[in-house]
């Protein structure tokens with residue numbers, strides 16, 4: 001089944017052109033002759049529209065406009081800013097059909113995968129609208145001298161936040177991080193991926209309809225290598241989601257300009273199936289975890305370590321469930337797995353599979369392109385016997401390919417899971433959740449799900465999400481996902497006793513007084529530690 005023309009809801013995409021930030025073309029070319037980027041439907045390769053290839057001058061204009069709008073936005077009470085996010089939540093839900101159609105049109109993903117994006121954006125909007133204001137309020141901190149030093153931490157917006165987003169989750173990754181940045185009182189300049197600009201533009205239009213001031217959220221469509229440096233050199237914070245390779249480039253540019261950044265990068269995510277796991281549930285989790293968005297999900301599984309006692313049963317079940325997946329493109333909840341994004345993605349996936357086969361791997365199911373369905377379809381693929389020499393044993397494929405490996409113990413599963421440069425997401429399957437939770441803590445990944453593939457941690461937006469090692473720097477979600485977009489400022493007021501030796505007090509008296517003070521503070525700290533140690537030992541105590 002291939003889809004033909006896009007649904008009516010997304011027929012008029014070119015009107016979104018007016019939302020991109022542009023200055024006059026420096027070459028003086030008339031608007032219609034400006035360099036443009038063609039956007040295609042991955043499922044059919046049909047052209048769906050084009051967007052301007054913005055220039056470094058456009059980026060500069062966008063940042064200037066955003067910076068000006070930011071001043072009055074930051075002065076508004078946080079409750080007013082939160083109200084915009086709250087209204088955005090409702091608008092996103094109200095416009096869900098159109099957004100789902102648009103995400104499918106630009107990324108080729110299955111509708112249920114697009115729906116997960118919609119849930120994510122609504123969840124983040126609700127969470128930060130309701131919890132965010134409290135996280136931004138000024139807080140009393142312990143002063144240098146108890147009672148004599150009043151210390152308060154304030155949070156100020158950083159100014160203009162640059163967001164660079166990829167194509168695989170075109171709605172979520174364009175706006176979900178921007179929402180807390182806006183709530184904190186910042187402006188945002190977004191550079192969406194070249195393949196999926198219309199979803200980002202429509203998402204921003206909906207934000208304006210929800211009450212966001214027009215200039216506060218600028219969008220510059222264009223090519224990453226051309227716009228990255230101009231953006232990074234003029235914003236105050238960079239939120240980047242994409243490959244580890246580009247992450248290294250933008251991190252060094254951020255370092256050059258001394259701005260802070262948060263990097264959400266690639267992964268080679270492991271799933272662990274322990275000897276007591278319910279094989280059927282684990283196999284269902286492996287299917288979801290490996291083939292959501294045709295495996296083009298940063299937190300999807302590409303390595304599955306299964307205890308040898310359940311290895312055969314797991315493989316049978318995993319293969320059977322994978323074969324039952326319907327592959328195709330339709331603007332409804334029919335197909336389970338959609339198209340990949342581009343020839344580049346399919347070529348890389350095919351290269352990885354062929355390389356693994358040439359090194360001795362076995363295909364249990366899948367392993368082929370499906371040109372009969374569209375130009376960029378690839379079958380959900382399960383491999384085994386993959387040797388270490390195969391490229392895909394440690395390199396991210398970012399396609400619908402999972403390699404299954406038998407292991408003889410939980411320790412071996414953990415050791416092999418940790419034998420990677422990446423550390424983004426993992427899952428542990430076991431009938432003993434206490435064991436699962438303890439194994440999870442030994443896996444070197446920023447998020448680890450017990451008896452779930454990825455949604456349990458991802459959707460728990462009150463908790464931080466992000467990668468260890470080459471998978472990133474910083475975290476999104478939770479309090480940190482908001483406060484990273486702020487500068488903290490400490491204001492301390494000293495009362496009665498000054499810090500310097502008082503004029504008429506002899507030095508040795510002051511010395512004794514201060515030493516006594518330090519000893520007193522140490523005794524209080526020791527008491528606190530002892531109380532904490534006792535609390536940890538109580539049933540349910542935090543460790």
Ligand code: NAD
Pocket residue numbers: 164165166167168169173191192193194222223224225226227228229241242243244246247249250263264265266267297298299396398424467471472
């Ligand atoms: P990519 O790094 O090629 O591109 C991401 C974005 O960066 C795009 O907007 C692109 O235009 C821009 N870009 C490219 N070169 C640039 C440069 N030199 N300077 C500035 N910007 C530049 O990544 P991709 O192929 O679009 O996305 C897939 C990768 O993203 C995978 O590795 C995946 O694991 C990762 N990813 C990570 C997360 C996460 O949350 N950790 C989420 C989604 C995707």
